[in-house]
Amino acid sequence: MKIRQQRWFNALRQLLVFLLVFVLISALVDQWRSRTIPHQVVSAEPMTLLDGTHVDLLALSYEQPVLVYFWATWCGVCRFVSPSVSRLAGGDHTVVSIAIASGESERVHAYQQAKNYRFNTINDPRNTLAQAWGIRATPTLLILKHGEVVSSTTGITTPVGMWLRLQWHALSFND
């Protein structure tokens, strides 16, 4: 009986090591990719969504963590990430996307309609906003909290990872 317990314990320990290594590696990769993204986001210019309503990301980030999603209609990988972001946007979270160099607002709107993407979008046809934020690549996901970038990741992100990150920052929001 004792031997059996020991075996279970060993297996559990191996599992934990696997998990730890996975988390560590993905954290390191994200860290390396986000080296150009400044923590403090200063954006003086007023931003409007596709439907014309004004949005203040910094002010929103003092109410709840804000998921900011940089994407483009021409970015192949974004097609794998956008549906997950769209689903998150349908929930309780604040999600705002920024469409880079994807044409006029009317075009981006039509694209989102066609693909059934339900997130709010700020159009950045000249890629100026993204550059001001230090975003070099799409798809990039940032989490804004209390006016600061607390998390960022570029490339394919799993829906679970995305949700967990957001959930984590929502739980620790008032700390």
Place this chain on the structure above:
Amino acid sequence: MLSTSRLWRRWRRASAAALLSAITFLFLAASAQVLAASAQGPLPDTGWLTVPEHPDASVRLSVTGERAGNRVNALLEVSLAKDWKTYWRSPGEGGIAPELEWQESSNIQRVEWHWPLPKRYNLLGFNTLGYEGALAFPLVLHLDDPAQPAVFKGVFTLPSCTYICVLTDFDLTLPLENPGTMRADPERSHRFQQAYSQVPRDTGALSQTAAYWQADRQRLQVLATAAHAWQNPDVLLDDVAGALAEVQLEPPSIEVQGEQLLATFELSSWRELPDLTQLPIQITIFDNSLAEEVTVTASAGPAPVTAQPAMGLLPMLGFALLGGLILNLMPCVLPVLGLKLHSVLNAGTENRRMIRGQFLASAAGILFSFWLLAGFLWALKATGQAVGWGIQFHNTAFIIVMVAVTWLFALNLLGVWTLRLPGAMNQWLATRGDHSHRGHFVQGMFATLLATPCSAPFLGTAVAFALGADTLQLLVIFTALGLGMALPWLTVAAMPRLATYLPKPGRWMSIMQVVFGIMLLLTSAWLLSLLVRLWGGSIVAVTATLLVSITLVLIGRRYGAKVLAVTLSTGIPVITAAVLLTTVGSGRFSLPESHPWQPFEQAAITEQVNAGHVVFVDVTADWCITCKANEMGVLLQQPVYDALHAEDIVLQRADWTTPSSTITDYLQSHGRAGVPFNVVYGPGAPEGVRLPVLLREREVMAALQRARGQ
């Protein structure tokens, strides 16, 4: 006479002087130019530019020194690190073209940008056209005044993608101090010419190029005739105005007959398609030793080529053989073949007669099952019922049996459960010994049964042909399918020596057995998932939990906790990922209320259409799983759901669960033998737009629009 000769002499002297002075002048002029050129120094060149944020891409702009009139040749070179790609001027939906802004330049009227021939890339399932590694765009700068200095000043925006995409802006400034007196640099001229030779243009190598647009089929055909026979041609399509920018173009299907080439593009877009007959289209055609680009305007209608004769029985037989053969590689069948070879190895490979007999028996089992299937389908067809590949899956009992069989078989392969026959039966089998081939015959039938949920390439084509053909052809095609599938077994039967070439039994076999076991477990899970629609999710979830628990307990008992932990730690993330992947893009989980369907009434369709309404007809049946999939996956999903609720739409449903001669006649009038079947009628299409068997959101939306006459 004398005066004439004097005059002649004088004229000669004068002309000699003139010639001398002309030569002197030319020499002087030339040396002045040489002086000027040497005074000018090296030719303008930005050198290789990199942006610190994206070191994997670098760009260089230089002039070659060649000038013709006000045209100056320049070369825009791009160098990309491994795995990075950039795009062609019309990159396809999944890409964005590089851009060059040069409006801040001075003394430059126009910039001609030439695009070398791109390559096709498939990036994560999206077809794009682009370049990788080193590439050079030939530019021709048109100056306002070549005698005056000019400055090229602008921004080159270079998109580059791997699994992420980066837009990089390069500031390019290139002053041409004295464009009039530049001298060509042979090395740069060579590079320019080399790049320019990669640019497709109209050299007249094609004696005829024409495009044909069929708006109703969203199909564009290109017909081209060259001087030589085509070898390995490909065709690209775009337009100067960028109207095709949003159009998704899959690589065309290309048919070649000697010098004539027919390329057929199926167009689709998330926006409305433009009228291609009003648009100058650029057609780029290339082959092993040809790259042409011509601009044409499409005419309406299909290409005027003699239609290929409908595929005959003989090529169909080839398809059937091939389709059957490929079935062996499908995850549902591979384990059976593997197990068979396994048993041969265990029994020893010496007894060739025995091996031959066993494999022949299995092959016969396969062939017999295909005949059974043919007979079954023939009977259904004869009674006017829906027929198709995998029709038995409409039967719940059949699915339950298959779930049980695949699961038990998988457990067997994983070595955690062995079939123990009652003693008497064992004895009976023992007395039969190797003379009984019944078991092997049944194995062959089992392999076929496992194969039916899998549809291999070519299989669908062959089965569809068989169903449309007469009884004899149906039998012949199904025999070919069976022979194709039995081919590996027959090969071993013909040459039992082959079995001895297999590696000696060892560790690899136990690994293979586990792999086959997992394949079968997945098959079993898929079969179980079919029951969700019949039983509801909760019962299936309970069943699945029960089966998984039993499997895990058996694994734990047989191999111990460590193997179980490894199974869990690898299995859980894989299953989670799989579940997430299948749910991505499928939209919301909860479905809205069903549509308010009216019963089918053919006479009412014309009335409604005359009143300006759109009529959506859905022919369905309760036992038709594809119909359910269409409903849940498309009809009850946005944006189709809302579109079907529009005020001008009338929804009619024809229920074919029980035989109905009206509906059968209606189906037959549209050349269909089964459900699902959907038609949209409207002022724009009074004869009706037929939708494909498997509905897709885009096609439904397009059909509604067409029916409205938009």
